[in-house]
Amino acid sequence: MTDVDAGKKVNVAWEKARGHFHYPALSEPQVVKKMEGGACFNFRTRETLVDETFVARVSRASGLSVDDCLEGIFVHEIGHYMAFPRNLGTLILAGKMTDDFFKDQGEELVHFLVQTYADMANDTYSVLEEQRRDPILKMRNASQEEINDKLNAKVRAVMLAYLHHQAGKPYELPEELKPYLERMITIDFLNDNVEKMRQGIWAFGNIIKDLIEKNCGGAGKVSLKAIDGASDVEIKKILENATPGEIRKALREISDKISRHEFKKVEDWLGKNGVKPHKSSHPPILTIGTSEGELQVDREVVEYYRELSKNYPIVVSRKLLETDSVVHSYSDIQKWRPGVDPSLALPGTSGGRFLPGITRSVKIRDIPVRTTDYKTPHLLVIRDSSGSMGDPKEIKCYTTLGANCAARSYHLQGSFVGVINFSGSSFYLPYTRDLDVALGAIDAYQGGGTVVDVEMVRKMLGPEMAELYRNHPDRSLRNLPKEYLKKEISVGVPDDVFKAESIDVIMFTDGGIANLNEVLGLFAEKAQLNRATIVLTGGFAQELDDNIDPRIKVHRIESEKDIPKLIIDEVRRNLAHFVEGLRR
């Protein structure tokens, strides 16, 4: 067969396989002369590599045509992109979980299990759909013929029997292997819940471990090959080749699925595997000096919540606000001189000729006007960092996460973010565009009592904030010398920040506030002007329920799944306003 024919066969099989998945956007496959394994999918370039000799070998051993062989391989490889692991984050998690459970059994078994679990999840996904079922099963049957190793044959026989079972097709499995199949059927390979994946990896690994122990007396005594003889999900190589940016993205992908505690362990595990997650060049501890000592914020905590918050964008509805604008006026004329836009000249004033100093031209003036426009307001985050809230460094704190989400979303719209961090004492951060500083102030944990400085809130919501900045620099969370503060206000903050109506206020708390009535009074008062909102997390929610004014908007966050509800509520509210407007 010529290279042209081979190329055609590859293209036909590739397009067929891609069609089975409704044409995902992937690069053309590359056929290589010799490659360790048989085929692989490169998650970075989205490219499939296939070994020519592997295809020829499987085809010769099994009698399966090269076309079918290629189609099966491509369906399998595209499945890694479409079904499992889909992204680097899931692969890292699978690798870490397998290592946790089976590291004592040796690196080879761990590698084999990650590879094979990924293959099984991927192929289970494929055999459930008619158009992909045959290519996968044909290829799997063919590769079973190709391997002579007794143990590998048994392991694969169980897996093949599982795939046939899921496909609803008969498969003859030796009696001695049937208990392993029964155990495998309890695994939910396609459930994308992390805890189900953990249970699946544990159960799957134990099946393989038991098979090995029964047939060979231990994992160290056998050489294991993946189900198709290929190593297409080799985690070590993938991690070695991943850029810091890709690792960071992968960590973000999993940050909302696992606990903070486990997230740290994943980072450590990556470190052990020679991967250094992207770290900020800033010092690890961010110190915020206050009048009552130093509030320390771990830089890592700020980065963790910032990355995590990227998973939950919050819809910020715009508000009708007064704005400064200009109107172009053509009310006057002036002498035209060379250099002035000739299109403004009025040659009729000089007999149809351009005569500098004689010809007149239109004079444009910009007249400043006050108008109204829909704009995103600025945000004041009032964050409860009392002892009952829990240290965001130790646990995944939904209050901190929610506040980070809100701050990020407003910042993204070009708004300024101010922060009041309250516990026994209250501290403020002047409105800023520096997101890192704002998130640092939000993430700072005091761990004391729960008293809101209502006067401070009131001042931060109006022009009196200048007075607050001037008279109470000791309460400021910005680590700046006193003499710079006034300059900072007059130079760095635009005028409209000082307008009361241009600020939204959101308080994140678990309730249990000592001066609750005073705070609720303020929120009821500011409900309309500042769209005052309370975001509640567990704790003393009931106590608030009993006292709440209907004008105050309250959202609840009990777990991360409630954060998107915050968005839906906002959208619903805005849609309601829109519909009301239409009715009128």
Next chain:
Amino acid sequence: MNVAVQHSSSSRLPPVLAVGGRFGKYYPEPERDIRKPDVVADQTLAALLKALRTFLHEEGSPYAAPTYKRAVSLAKKLRYSSTDVEKLSLAMAELQDEKGFEVMAGFFLSALINKGPDGCYVLHVNHLKVPLGNLCVNNVKDVTIEGDVGFGLGCEMKKGVIRVEGNADSLTGDGMRGGEIHVDGTVRNLGQDLRGGKIYQAGVLIYG
């Protein structure tokens, strides 16, 4: 608009728009059979999870001894192996947001281990949001725990060995009477009224 106009043979009839002919090349998508994955639920695990849920929801005494007794009475009704307890330690993550989970679940696991038919047990707790407290209460078996544990590990332990591949929080071995506790990481502090047994921290004997 690119529309073909077909003239009728009879000049009296209005021309017929042949726009329908443009869609002739389209045909219905062939129907494909899509199966649902056949996943057989593990009945024993489901029973253990149900019992744990009941245990967490039931109103009971806030004190340790009656709480443990309540867990034992539930455990006695169940049939399970050490593998099922190991599976439960993984699967109970779905209940970790329940009120009091980190305090109560330890009692339930302790009761399952002490009343179980096997001698050795493995628990995986690395994936839980908060380390579990009150693990291996009144212990009499060999238990390996993968991950950090909360307060009161091996409280009132009688015999057996507890190995922790992680750190232990406060009140470790509180009221311990026998057996050994090996903690690979660090022990925040020991409990009170220790009357026997040995406690090792990273291989170093710290009590006994």
